[in-house]
Each structure stands twice: as structure tokens, then as C-alpha cells.
Amino acid sequence: MNTDLIPALDAAGMPGPPWLFHFLLVFTFFLHLIFMNLTLGGTLMAFVANLRGGGRTADPNAVLAKRLMGVNTYAISLAITTGVAPLLFVQVLYQQYFYSGTILLGWIWFNMLVLLMIGYYAAYLHKKFRGPWLGVSALTFFGIAMTHVAVHLIHVQPEKWARFDANALAVLGDPTYWPRLLHFVLAAITFAALVAAWWAVRRARAGVDVEVNTAIAATAWRWGLWSTVLIMVDGFILLGVLPKPVLLGVMRGGLATLGPLTISILFGVGLLMMLARAKNPVENPGLVSGTLAALTLTIAVMTVTRHQVRVLYLDPFTSQFHPTIVPQWGNFILFALLLVAGLATVFWMIRRVLTSPAEGDEAA
Amino acid sequence: MDYPIWNVAMGGGVLMAWVAITHVIVSHFAIGGGLIIVITETLAVKRSDPELRELARRSSLVLILVSTVFGAISGVGIWVVAGLISPGAISALIHNYVWGWAIEWVFFILEIVAALVYYTTWDKISKGAHLLVGWLYFIGAYFSLVVINGIITFMLTPGGWLESHAFWDGFFNPTYWPSLVLRTGIVVLMAVAFMLWPAFKASPDRRPDLVRYLGWWFLGGVFVSYAGYRWWEAVLPDTVTALFLGEAPTLAGLAATRSFTLWSLTLGLAVTVVALLLAPKLARGLTAILLMVGAFGFFGGYERLREGTRKPFLIHSHLFSNGLLVSQIDEINARGIAAHSGWVAAGDPAPEAFGGRIFVAQCASCHTIDGYQSIREALPTVADMELVAADQPSGMGAVHYREQCSRCHGDIEYQEMAEMMPTLEEIREDPEFIRELNLGMITMTLVELRDMGEEFADFEPGKQFDMRTLDRSYMPPFVGTEEEVEALALYLASLDRGETDVVATGGEK
Numbered sequence: 001m002n003t004d005l006i007p008a009l010d011a012a013g014m015p016g017p018p019w020l021f022h023f024l025l026v027f028t029f030f031l032h033l034i035f036m037n038l039t040l041g042g043t044l045m046a047f048v049a050n051l052r053g054g055g056r057t058a059d060p061n062a063v064l065a066k067r068l069m070g071v072n073t074y075a076i077s078l079a080i081t082t083g084v085a086p087l088l089f090v091q092v093l094y095q096q097y098f099y100s101g102t103i104l105l106g107w108i109w110f111n112m113l114v115l116l117m118i119g120y121y122a123a124y125l126h127k128k129f130r131g132p133w134l135g136v137s138a139l140t141f142f143g144i145a146m147t148h149v150a151v152h153l154i155h156v157q158p159e160k161w162a163r164f165d166a167n168a169l170a171v172l173g174d175p176t177y178w179p180r181l182l183h184f185v186l187a188a189i190t191f192a193a194l195v196a197a198w199w200a201v202r203r204a205r206a207g208v209d210v211e212v213n214t215a216i217a218a219t220a221w222r223w224g225l226w227s228t229v230l231i232m233v234d235g236f237i238l239l240g241v242l243p244k245p246v247l248l249g250v251m252r253g254g255l256a257t258l259g260p261l262t263i264s265i266l267f268g269v270g271l272l273m274m275l276a277r278a279k280n281p282v283e284n285p286g287l288v289s290g291t292l293a294a295l296t297l298t299i300a301v302m303t304v305t306r307h308q309v310r311v312l313y314l315d316p317f318t319s320q321f322h323p324t325i326v327p328q329w330g331n332f333i334l335f336a337l338l339l340v341a342g343l344a345t346v347f348w349m350i351r352r353v354l355t356s357p358a359e360g361d362e363a364a
Numbered sequence: 365m366d367y368p369i370w371n372v373a374m375g376g377g378v379l380m381a382w383v384a385i386t387h388v389i390v391s392h393f394a395i396g397g398g399l400i401i402v403i404t405e406t407l408a409v410k411r412s413d414p415e416l417r418e419l420a421r422r423s424s425l426v427l428i429l430v431s432t433v434f435g436a437i438s439g440v441g442i443w444v445v446a447g448l449i450s451p452g453a454i455s456a457l458i459h460n461y462v463w464g465w466a467i468e469w470v471f472f473i474l475e476i477v478a479a480l481v482y483y484t485t486w487d488k489i490s491k492g493a494h495l496l497v498g499w500l501y502f503i504g505a506y507f508s509l510v511v512i513n514g515i516i517t518f519m520l521t522p523g524g525w526l527e528s529h530a531f532w533d534g535f536f537n538p539t540y541w542p543s544l545v546l547r548t549g550i551v552v553l554m555a556v557a558f559m560l561w562p563a564f565k566a567s568p569d570r571r572p573d574l575v576r577y578l579g580w581w582f583l584g585g586v587f588v589s590y591a592g593y594r595w596w597e598a599v600l601p602d603t604v605t606a607l608f609l610g611e612a613p614t615l616a617g618l619a620a621t622r623s624f625t626l627w628s629l630t631l632g633l634a635v636t637v638v639a640l641l642l643a644p645k646l647a648r649g650l651t652a653i654l655l656m657v658g659a660f661g662f663f664g665g666y667e668r669l670r671e672g673t674r675k676p677f678l679i680h681s682h683l684f685s686n687g688l689l690v691s692q693i694d695e696i697n698a699r700g701i702a703a704h705s706g707w708v709a710a711g712d713p714a715p716e717a718f719g720g721r722i723f724v725a726q727c728a729s730c731h732t733i734d735g736y737q738s739i740r741e742a743l744p745t746v747a748d749m750e751l752v753a754a755d756q757p758s759g760m761g762a763v764h765y766r767e768q769c770s771r772c773h774g775d776i777e778y779q780e781m782a783e784m785m786p787t788l789e790e791i792r793e794d795p796e797f798i799r800e801l802n803l804g805m806i807t808m809t810l811v812e813l814r815d816m817g818e819e820f821a822d823f824e825p826g827k828q829f830d831m832r833t834l835d836r837s838y839m840p841p842f843v844g845t846e847e848e849v850e851a852l853a854l855y856l857a858s859l860d861r862g863e864t865d866v867v868a869t870g871g872e873k
Binding site for chain 1: 366367368369370379405429432433434436437438439440441443444445447448451452454455456458459460462463464465466467469470471472473474476477478479480481484485486487488489490491492493494495496497500529531689691692704705706707709710
């Protein structure tokens with residue numbers, strides 16, 4: 001395998017064993033996906049729902065759109081915040097490939113930041129002024145998804161770097177590009193739809209705006225059902241168009257690779273059955289919660305499979321480099337302790353806030 | 365240097381400056397704003413003062429809109445741009461300090477969640493719970509500064525890390541504490557600069573009180589940051605301070621930056637004393653703008669000074685800004701840059717084209733062809749020679765000579781040179797001869813830059829390099845074989861004919 005264009009390993013060595021960074025990369029990417037799904041899927045759904053609501057504020061579609069964009073007030077910031085960690089760990093593990101991939105995209109990669117900024121402020125402007133801003137926000141977030149899929153596919157295929165150097169947009173012609181993009185976008189929509197359905201069911205069962213919340217739950221549930229159908233079809237297409245060595249790697253990887261893949265396919269089928277079972281989700285709150293939990297678990301397992309596919313793509317190259325390991329265990333332990341303490345503080349703070357409601361002069 | 369190169373017409377350094385400057389201003393505001401807002405709310409609760417409460421509330425909207433997204437995106441933006449323009453350099457930093465950044469991320473999570481909760485729970489939760497959230501926000505924000513300050517200061521003064529390569533030796537480096545004090549003052553300056561605007565929206569009878577209240581904060585920020593700045597200067601190694609201090613500073617531009625920095629702070633101080641403390645009724649939008657100019661000028665000046673004194677290193681005495689490690693110099697000089705980088709080796713083997721790729725790998729992280737730090741402007745051309753030889757109108761030859769040639773021929777007076785060099789007619793008759801001459805000069809300069817690399821390589825390991833000993837202390841050395849020196853010289857000389865290979869000039873991607 002010709003590795004001429006692949007830069008050297010970093011001379012500083014890896015500040016911990018690779019397995020630790022693989023774990024942290026997958027774990028933090030999963031956290032990022034939760035909020036990214038809400039942001040991307042929520043905004044796309046809100047855009048369509050807003051159009052269907054036709055400007056009637058009491059229409060369930062309009063309420064759904066408003067609610068999804070309300071969630072986005074938090075989700076966008078948290079998607080960015082949780083995205084920092086996987087961006088950090090991917091640079092430790094795959095610095096040679098990741099930087100090269102981003103450089104070959106150049107301005108397109110840089111403009112991801114501009115799109116993110118426009119997407120966020122457009123979402124804010126939509127809340128204030130309506131108008132075309134929701135569409136702008138949806139478009140920019142979709143553009144960011146396209147950019148991420150592009151950089152991923154470029155960085156895992158060093159054998160094609162010379163071609164991408166001549167024309168980075170050639171990545172759009174990669175057989176896996178569109179199925180992969182669709183897979184992520186549909187998953188985001190499914191997740192946002194099920195969160196919206198779950199919330200509407202809770203509200204309806206609590207007796208709040210029962211009619212509207214029942215309608216929202218049913219609409220969101222249908223979104224979840226149909227996007228899951230499409231994900232299943234697209235998932236098999238994606239599997240079929242993977243480069244042969246990568247697909248063979250998955251198939252011959254034994255329990256380590258076939259396990260997560262099989263579990264996620266079974267979960268997918270299970271999700272479809274659960275989604276098809278309920279005509280009126282409000283009558284099946286347990287099923288709704290279970291479906292959302294199962295979807296979250298599926299995303300976690302698929303995150304593992306996604307990472308394994310990257311490992312297999314890069315294996316012919318990474319196997320030729322042997323990083324020096326210079327562990328900083330003390331610093332890792334400090335990080336782990338602070339992470340636990342930090343997350344505990346966040347939960348404690350939220351709990352304190354939820355248990356301290358106040359009104360009038362008593363309120364802050 | 366072994367990565368593909370993203371060639372930006374405006375210059376990667378300029379792009380980085382834009383992203384970094386906006387980020388540091390917003391991120392420091394986010395920290396100082398957290399402190400002042402939560403203290404303001406505490407005072408409002410204690411005094412039952414609705415105007416103070418409104419100041420805190422209005423300011424928290426700015427905080428949420430600006431810091432949680434713009435601050436976060438521009439912070440990621442620094443990584444993105446660094447990865448695009450100096451991948452080897454940012455990789456080295458991350459491989460050494462990944463756990464530092466991971467710890468900062470933990471504080472960042474606390475900061476962002478607390479900011480979102482703080483803003484959205486006004487009028488909805490008890491005062492005590494709201495204040496708790498505000499203080500947790502400030503703790504998260506300030507500790508993210510405590511962590512990142514270690515990495516930033518390490519880059520200029522790595523201290524004991526150069527010998528031990530130990531995380532904490534680099535983290536608690538000589539400028540860590542002064543810089544923390546300085547930035548603590550700066551966060552207050554940034555916060556007041558932003559918070560004056562919401563203060564102007566208070567009722568006319570209370571506005572002067574609020575303006576004066578913020579004035580006291582700014583005054584405190586000025587004293588803390590000035591003390592931190594002087595402490596920072598005092599602990600810098602002599603080798604660094606000599607670049608911008610003393611009667612004959614090595615880099616005059618940096619000495620001017622230092623003056624600008626301190627005068628900006630003086631402007632901020634004067635505006636505060638006069639318009640915020642003595643006559644707060646007079647404070648208007650212009651006052652806030654002047655205060656912003658002073659505060660941003662001081663902060664920007666300090667950052668420029670910090671970056672400028674570190675040049676040409678990214679990690680002082682260890683890693684150059686183009687990604688070259690000091691420890692690689694001997695090896696690349698022996699084996700060649702083409703053996704080190706596949707992106708240099710691949711492509712047209714013709715010397716000029718090869719030289720173009722060497723330029724991209726070694727020089728393009730600082731130089732553009734015609735834009736920022738234009739290499740074409742820095743090189744001798746036939747047109748330069750004609751201007752010097754023509755001396756039209758009389759006296760201009762000496763001026764052009766001083767501008768174009770004295771950096772290399774500082775020991776030769778204009779008249780002496782005029783007698784040695786060809787006449788205007790001779791130049792016009794045979795410009796190729798002049799180009800040959802220029803090629804020789806370029807080659808000589810590259811040889812000197814290559815020799816400079818050997819000085820770096822021979823330096824005692826584990827010590828901070830004394831840049832005063834070098835002629836071109838602001839540049840990384842050239843590394844490569846003699847054949848590669850010739851190829852790069854041929855490429856650079858070809859720029860005088862306007863022949864710029866698209867690979868090397870980069871068409872932008």
C-alpha cells in the first residue's frame with residue numbers, strides 16, 4: 001500500500017493507550033449525536049411542520065414546529081459543546097488522516113463554521129420575526145451534515161487523496177456519499193420525531209392541551225415510522241455499496257463487528273414493529289418511552305459500527321504506523337474525576353432548578 | 365510540513381487572526397460577564413434594586429446570544445483554522461495537552477449548561493437557585509480560563525518542559541501566573557465594555573448610578589490587568605524581552621505594539637475616570653465606543669505582542685510555525701524535504717515546479733504570493749533594479765535602495781552600490797543578466813536560512829533559544845538538500861516573470 005502522501009505520526013507520541021482514545025471518541029461522539037440529531041432533525045421537521053401549519057398558530061403542525069425550535073435553543077449549543085470532545089479525540093487518533101481530509105476540503109470545511117453561525121442565529125431570528133429564517137436554518141444544518149460526511153469519506157481514503165486534491169467535490173461521486181448522508185439525516189429526523197412524540201404524550205396525559213398534543217404525538221409518530229422505514233432501506237444500500245475490503249472486514253470481524261451490526265439491524269426491525277403497533281401514541285405511553293429508549297440504544301450501537309467501519313477503511317494504512325505510547329495516566333484520572341464531578345454538578349444544578357419554582361416577588 | 369497545504373490568498377495567518385481575535389474578545393467577555401452579572405444580581409437581591417436586576421437580566425441575554433454559540437463556534441474555529449493552516453503544529457499541541465483540553469471541555473459543559481439555564485429561568489425559579497446557577501456558570505467559565513491559560517503560555521515560555529517534556533512543567537511555566545492575573549483583569553474590561561450598552565437602557569434617573577457602578581469595575585480591571593502585564597514582562601526571559609524592550613529592540617514593530625498596548629489601556633482608564641466615575645451623566649454611546657477601543661486595543665495589543673515574540677515558533681525552541689520540529693532539522697537537511705513529504709515529492713519533477721511545492725510546504729504558512737506577507741514583494745526584481753539605477757527624480761534611487769536592498773546590503777552605501785551595479789541602459793538591454801543576478805541573491809539568502817537551521821540544531825537542547833543571535837530571527841530556517849535550495853531559488857526567481865505555478869500559488873480550494 002502506497003503511503004507516500006500520508007504525513008508522519010506525531011513525534012510527541014500518544015498520551016494514552018489507543019483503546020482509551022477509541023473509547024472516548026465513540027462515547028463522546030454518541031453524546032454529540034443526541035444533540036446533533038435534535039438540532040438537525042428537529043430543524044428539518046420544524047421547517048416542514050411550519051409550512052404545513054400555514055401560519056395558523058393553533059395548528060398542531062405550527063405548535064410542533066414552535067416546540068422543536070424551542071428545544072433547539074438548548075440543542076444547538078449543546079450539540080456544539082458535545083462536539084468539541086470527539087473533535088479533540090479524533091485529532092489524537094487520526095491526526096494524519098483527519099487534518100489531510102479537512103485540508104483537501106479547505107474552504108468547504110472552514111465554511112462549516114460560517115454555516116453553523118448562520119444556522120443558529122437564523123433559528124433565533126425565526127423565533128423573533130418568522131419569515132424565511134427557519135428555511136435558512138434547516139438549509140445550513142443540512143449543509144453542515146454534507147460537509148461532515150465529505151470530510152469523513154475523504155479522510156478514510158488516502159488512496160484517493162491525489163484525486164481529491166485535484167477536485168475535492170469528487171467526493172460527492174463516492175458511491176457511499178449519498179446513502180451515508182441520508183442515513184444520518186433520517187436518523188436525526190427519527191430521533192427528533194420520537195422526542196417530540198414522547199413530550200406530546202406526556203403533556204396530553206397530564207391533561208395539558210390534550211387535543212393539540214394528541215395530534216402532535218400522532219404526527220411525530222408517523223414521521224418516526226416512515227423515516228425508520230427509509231433508514232432500513234438506506235442502511236442496506238449503504239452496506240451494499242461499502243468498498244469490498246471494508247464489507248469483508250465487517251463480515252469476517254466475528255462477534256466484535258457482526259455483533260453491533262446485527263444488534264442494530266434487529267433493533268431497527270424492533271423499532272419498526274413498535275412504531276407500527278401504536279395508532280394513537282397517547283394511549284401507549286409505555287410503548288412511546290420504550291421506543292425512544294430503544295432508538296437511543298440503537299444510535300449508541302450504530303456509533304460503534306460507524307467507528308469500526310472507519311477503522312476498517314483505514315486499516316491498510318494505520319497498520320503501517322506504530323505510534324509511541326507516552327501515557328499521562330495522572331492527567332487522565334484527573335480528567336475522569338472532573339468529568340464525573342462536572343456531570344454530577346450539572347445534574348445537581350438542574351435538579352435544584354426543577355425543585356425551586358417560584359413566581360412574582362419570590363422569583364429571580 | 366508533510367501535510368497537503370491549504371493555500372489561502374489572504375494568508376492563513378490573517379484568517380487565524382480574525383478568528384482568534386473575535387474568539388478571545390467574546391470568550392473573555394463570557395467569563396467577566398459571568399462574574400459581574402452574578403455579583404450584580406446578588407446586590408440586586410440584597411438591596412431589592414430592580415434596576416440592578418434588569419442590568420443583570422439584560423446583560424445575560426447578550427451573554428447567551430454571544431458567548432454560548434459565537435464563543436463556542438469561534439473556539440472550535442481556532443482548531444479548524446489551525447488544522448487547516450498548521451496541522452503539524454496543532455497536532456503537536458494536542459498530543460501533548462489533550463488531557464488539558466479534555467479538562468477544559470468539562471468546565472465548558474458546566475459553563476454552557478449553566479448559561480442556558482440561567483438565562484431561561486429568570487422569573488421562574490427562586491432567587492437563591494438562580495444565583496447558584498449564576499455562580500456555577502462563573503466557576504465553569506473561569507476554570508476553563510485557568511486551564512487554557514496553561515496551554516497558551518506554554519507556547520511562549522515552555523520552561524522546564526523543553527528538558528523534561530512533562531505536562532505540568534509546561535503547564536505551570538514561567539508566565540502562567542502573571543498571565544492568569546493579566547487575563548483576570550482583561551475579562552473584567554471586556555465585560556464592562558459590553559455591559560455599558562445594557563446599562564444605558566436603564567431609567568434616566570438610575571442610569572448614572574449603573575454607569576458609575578460599571579466604572580468601578582473597569583477601574584479595578586485596569587489595575588489588575590496592568591499589574592499582570594508588568595509582572596508578565598518581568599518574568600519573560602531576557603532573550604524575549606530584548607525583542608521589544610530597551611533602547612534598541614530587535615523588532616521595532618513589536619516595540620511600537622507595546623506602546624500601543626499601554627496607551628490603549630491609558631485611554632480606557634481616562635475614559636473611565638472622566639466619563640464613568642466623575643461625570644456618569646455624560647456617558648453616551650460614544651463613551652462606550654471609546655471604552656471598547658481602549659479595552660480591545662489593550663487586549664489585542666497584548667495578544668499581538670505575545671504572538672509576535674513567539675515568532676517564528678509555535679512552541680518556543682521546539683516547533684516552528686510551519687510545523688518543522690527543531691529536532692528534524694538535521695535529518696531533513698540530510699535526506700531532503702521531498703523524502704519527508706509525499707506532497708512535495710509527487711508531481712512535475714522540473715526544478716521550478718518542484719521548487720513551487722517546496723515553497724508551499726515550507727513558506728506558505730506565512731507567505732502568500734501577492735497578498736499578506738507577499739513573497740513577490742520581498743524578492744529582488746528587474747523592476748527594483750531599474751528604479752535603483754534610474755535614480756529618477758534624483759534621490760529616489762537611494763530611497764528605493766534603502767527599501768528594497770538594505771536588508772541584505774546594510775553594509776554598503778547607495779553611492780558605492782550605484783558604482784558597482786549596471787546602468788539603467790545595461791539593465792534594459794539584458795534583463796536576463798539581472799535575473800541571473802537576482803537568482804544568485806535569492807540562493808544566497810536561502811543558503812543563509814539553511815545555515816540558520818544548523819544554528820538551531822546545534823543549540824543546547826532543553827534551553828530556550830536566544831533569538832537575538834540570528835539575523836532573521838522572525839523566520840523559520842530553510843531545511844532541505846542543496847538541490848532543493850536551488851529548486852526553490854529557481855521557483856522564487858521565476859515569480860519576477862509573473863510565472864506562478866498554480867499548484868504553488870494555490871489556487872484556492
